[in-house]
Amino acid sequence: MFDGLDIFQLATARARHAAARQAVVAQNIANADTPGYRARDITDFADALRRLEVQGGDPRGDLGIRTFDVDAPASPNGxxxxxxxxxxxxxxxxxxxxxxxxxxxxxxxILRSSLGRR
Structure with a gap:
């Protein structure tokens, strides 16, 4: 009944985006000593949401999060x-x-208060 409310969909999508970014950060840290490893990051939430709206997607589905190589100076091992x-x-x-x-x-x-439940 209330799963179609935009505020809940956006909050859920934002939390999923943050979890995806945390996973990429953890992978980068785990490979901090790997020769030739290129640090990665993901597109920010506003860009992912904008792309999703253009494509007519649903925030509850695939957010279309894309990873990319971070432009950073390389250490001697690459x-x-x-x-x-x-x-x-x-x-x-x-x-x-x-x-x-x-x-x-x-x-x-707010929803609980409007229904008279606390």
């Missing part, structure tokens, strides 16, 4: 992972996920 940048990206992903959960929770509380 690795482009910067642990400092990955830590920042990890914190950004955590904040995005927390924000999505807070939006979802707030919308749910």
């Amino acid at each position: 690795n482009t992972v910067s642990l400092e940048l990955e830590m920042v990206r990890g914190v950004e992903a955590q904040r995005d996920h927390d924000r999505a959960i807070r939006v979802y929770d707030s919308a749910l509380n």
Whole structure:
């Protein structure tokens, strides 16, 4: 009944995007010492959502998240992972996920209040 509300779909999509970014960050960190490894990142949420709207997709389905190589200087062994940048990206992903959960929770509380339930 309420699964069609845009606020819940967007909050869910945002949380899934943050989880995908966190997975890419974890993969980068795991390969920080791998010679020739190229650090990766994913398109930001606004771009993924815009592309989804153009294609007429559903935020509950595939978000169309794309990964790309990060343009960063390489170390002598050809690795482009910067642990400092990955830590920042990890914190950004955590904040995005927390924000999505807070939006979802707030919308749910508003819905409960409007129905007279607490």
